[in-house]
Amino acid sequence: MAGGALAELAKRRGFFFGANGAYGGTAGFYTFGPQGAALKRNVEEAWRDRFTRKEGNREIEAPTVMPEAVFEASGHLDGFDDMLVECGECGESSRADHLVEDATDFEDAESLSGGAVEDLIHEHDVACPSCGVALAGRDVENFNLMFATDIGPGDAHPGYLRPETAQGIFVEFPRLKEYARGSLPFGITQIGPAYRNEISPRGGLLRLREFTQAELEQFIDPETDEPPLDRVADVDVRLYPADEQAAADGEYRDTTVGEAVADGTIGSAWVGYYLGVAREWYERVGVDMDRFRFRQHLAGERAHYAADCWDAESEVGGDWIEIAGFAYRGDYDLSKHGEHGDDAFTVFKRYDEPKTVERATVDPDMSVLGPEFGGDAAAVADALETLAGRDPGAFEGETVTVEIGEGDDAETHEVDADVANFAVEETTENGEHITPHVVEPSFGVGRTVQTLLAHAYETDEVDGEERTYLALEPEVAPRDAAVFPLVTNDDRLVELATRVADDLRAAGLSVAYDDSGSIGRRYRRQDEVGTPFCVTVDRDGIEGDGPETVTVRERDSAAQVRVPVGELAAELATLRAGGEFVSLSERYDSVETDVETTTN
RNA sequence: GCACCGUUGGUCCAGUGGUAGGACAUUAGCUUCCCAAGCUAAUAGCCCGGGUUCAAUUCCCGGACGGUGCACCA
Numbered sequence: 001m002a003g004g005a006l007a008e009l010a011k012r013r014g015f016f017f018g019a020n021g022a023y024g025g026t027a028g029f030y031t032f033g034p035q036g037a038a039l040k041r042n043v044e045e046a047w048r049d050r051f052t053r054k055e056g057n058r059e060i061e062a063p064t065v066m067p068e069a070v071f072e073a074s075g076h077l078d079g080f081d082d083m084l085v086e087c088g089e090c091g092e093s094s095r096a097d098h099l100v101e102d103a104t105d106f107e108d109a110e111s112l113s114g115g116a117v118e119d120l121i122h123e124h125d126v127a128c129p130s131c132g133v134a135l136a137g138r139d140v141e142n143f144n145l146m147f148a149t150d151i152g153p154g155d156a157h158p159g160y161l162r163p164e165t166a167q168g169i170f171v172e173f174p175r176l177k178e179y180a181r182g183s184l185p186f187g188i189t190q191i192g193p194a195y196r197n198e199i200s201p202r203g204g205l206l207r208l209r210e211f212t213q214a215e216l217e218q219f220i221d222p223e224t225d226e227p228p229l230d231r232v233a234d235v236d237v238r239l240y241p242a243d244e245q246a247a248a249d250g251e252y253r254d255t256t257v258g259e260a261v262a263d264g265t266i267g268s269a270w271v272g273y274y275l276g277v278a279r280e281w282y283e284r285v286g287v288d289m290d291r292f293r294f295r296q297h298l299a300g301e302r303a304h305y306a307a308d309c310w311d312a313e314s315e316v317g318g319d320w321i322e323i324a325g326f327a328y329r330g331d332y333d334l335s336k337h338g339e340h341g342d343d344a345f346t347v348f349k350r351y352d353e354p355k356t357v358e359r360a361t362v363d364p365d366m367s368v369l370g371p372e373f374g375g376d377a378a379a380v381a382d383a384l385e386t387l388a389g390r391d392p393g394a395f396e397g398e399t400v401t402v403e404i405g406e407g408d409d410a411e412t413h414e415v416d417a418d419v420a421n422f423a424v425e426e427t428t429e430n431g432e433h434i435t436p437h438v439v440e441p442s443f444g445v446g447r448t449v450q451t452l453l454a455h456a457y458e459t460d461e462v463d464g465e466e467r468t469y470l471a472l473e474p475e476v477a478p479r480d481a482a483v484f485p486l487v488t489n490d491d492r493l494v495e496l497a498t499r500v501a502d503d504l505r506a507a508g509l510s511v512a513y514d515d516s517g518s519i520g521r522r523y524r525r526q527d528e529v530g531t532p533f534c535v536t537v538d539r540d541g542i543e544g545d546g547p548e549t550v551t552v553r554e555r556d557s558a559a560q561v562r563v564p565v566g567e568l569a570a571e572l573a574t575l576r577a578g579g580e581f582v583s584l585s586e587r588y589d590s591v592e593t594d595v596e597t598t599t600n
Numbered sequence: 601g602c603a604c605c606g607u608u609g610g611u612c613c614a615g616u617g618g619u620a621g622g623a624c625a626u627u628a629g630c631u632u633c634c635c636a637a638g639c640u641a642a643u644a645g646c647c648c649g650g651g652u653u654c655a656a657u658u659c660c661c662g663g664a665c666g667g668u669g670c671a672c673c674a
Contacts, residue, residue: 011610012611012625018665023664025666026664027665145672145673199671199673200601465635490633518634518636519633520634523634527635539633553635558635560634594634594635595634
């Protein structure tokens with residue numbers, strides 16, 4: 001879709017533009033203008049309605065700055081860290097760790113230090129892949145995609161701007177599970193900005209350094225929780241599975257969610273459920289379904305923990321762009337935070353029936369172990385406890401032999417069996433602590449906005465004149481309606497138009513008022529920003545006996561009907577909520593105009 | 601980050617070693633009963649820094665930003 005023309009319209013009409021223009025501009029940052037901000041907000045609100053409200057989920061707002069420890073746990077500190085080496089000859093930057101992996105036996109050079117990689121480049125005479133000149137002696141620089149900052153004065157507390165909103169949910173899981181009364185499944189959503197210090201931002205809204213994500217973290221018990229798949233089983237989806245992408249003549253698989261899950265094309269029922277929900281949502285906000293598909297991640301691009309992963313993709317300007325990701329993340333995230341964090345990232349899962357189990361326990365007499373083993377006493381006690389769980393038989397003799405320490409420091413100690421206070425107890429277990437699995441639908445809001453604009457951009461002819469309009473869905477359009485007096489040389493029209501605009505605003509609608517220029521010019525202004533309905537006050541509407549009426553013009557067809565002022569707010573509200581303009585045509589008089597609309 | 605190309609009113613463009621012109625848009629007035637009409641007037645611009653020069657928007661160097669290709673893209 002005319003990318004240049006759309007970018008020009010976006011700038012001129014106030015959808016979005018490069019930020020900080022007065023200071024030369026800042027690559028990777030965009031400001032949403034009045035129209036764009038309204039559109040984006042409406043998209044977010046539609047997402048909120050579908051993925052939070054209608055799913056019975058809850059939304060939170062976490063900070064955008066988080067301490068370093070969070071990202072050590074999440075893996076972003078290492079995983080987002082690229083080692084770059086620049087060729088002194090041709091200036092080409094390459095991934096130093098990848099070059100070393102190709103030249104040596106190392107499979108995970110990324111885990112090495114920069115200095116170690118520099119040494120390996122030297123030892124193995126690694127050369128620039130572009131020009132072949134040796135890279136020995138060049139500095140290996142770490143480039144982390146996360147924006148770093150300091151929390152508080154000094155540099156003792158490093159922090160980072162979050163590279164995804166998800167961590168704000170994972171980190172707070174121990175408390176969030178309390179709000180869910182400790183029971184699975186439950187879902188937490190968040191809409192907000194995330195930050196990545198991209199090496200080279202490109203393509204307008206497509207790759208930014210600050211962008212908005214809408215994410216849902218669905219926490220489930222993998223053994224028992226099933227999605228309500230029947231709700232979306234009949235939803236048509238266009239799938240582009242990994243095997244088709246690998247094939248030379250790979251084709252789409254047009255199927256339904258239910259079938260794709262049943263035949264295993266979609267590996268996870270939960271992922272399948274959200275693909276269905278997402279597909280319906282995208283259609284609702286105005287994505288052209290002929291330019292939409294779900295693409296499965298290839299084995300190589302999938303994170304190792306992700307069992308199945310699909311992207312929603314839309315076609316914009318001839319390219320397919322990722323606009324959402326759907327991942328079955330297993331227990332990866334919560335386990336990581338469980339290892340690094342202080343709190344319990346588990347939920348207690350109650351058994352159907354309490355289980356009675358025999359458990360070997362020890363209760364070492366520390367007043368004996370202390371004097372005997374000194375500083376090793378605690379380690380000996382721990383070893384006894386471990387041994388009891390592993391080999392209760394070891395406690396049958398007079399003494400027990402335990403080993404403490406590891407490797408060369410390992411020591412063996414003899415402990416009097418009485419001191420260990422070994423016992424086998426019968427205990428009742430009501431359940432166990434399990435780490436929930438996570439299903440994560442993650443949406444790019446800016447990319448959705450870009451898609452909607454590209455798919456809504458239309459040209460046609462009205463009355464022989466070419467026009468450009470945005471066929472945005474009323475639910476997401478920046479304005480709900482515009483109100484005009486047909487002409488300004490009649491005060492009665494101006495007064496009524498002003499009153500109608502005020503009334504509509506009081507009714508909660510977002511309304512533009514315009515009395516500048518000819519009526520045709522005003523229609524075109526609104527067409528270009530996607531306002532779905534224009535209300536015009538004319539003389540026919542105020543003369544005669546009946547109630548005051550105005551005309552309502554539908555954007556795409558330019559068709560008009562005459563509606564009483566008193567019913568206007570309710571009708572527009574219905575249209576905004578998805579009502580059909582045709583239903584107005586059936587109940588109200590059409591306005592005869594000579595205007596002809598020709599689709600290009 | 602590298603390479604090539606570009607940057608002139610709000611937008612899209614023309615042009616020049618002596619500080620600029622158009623179209624569209626905008627504003628005001630006139631006109632106007634339904635789709636960018638017309639008339640009059642007004643507002644508004646050479647990306648930033650350095651160099652060469654009597655003089656730089658123009659030439660040179662560097663930077664920023666944008667486009668394209670490469671690299672990168674949890």
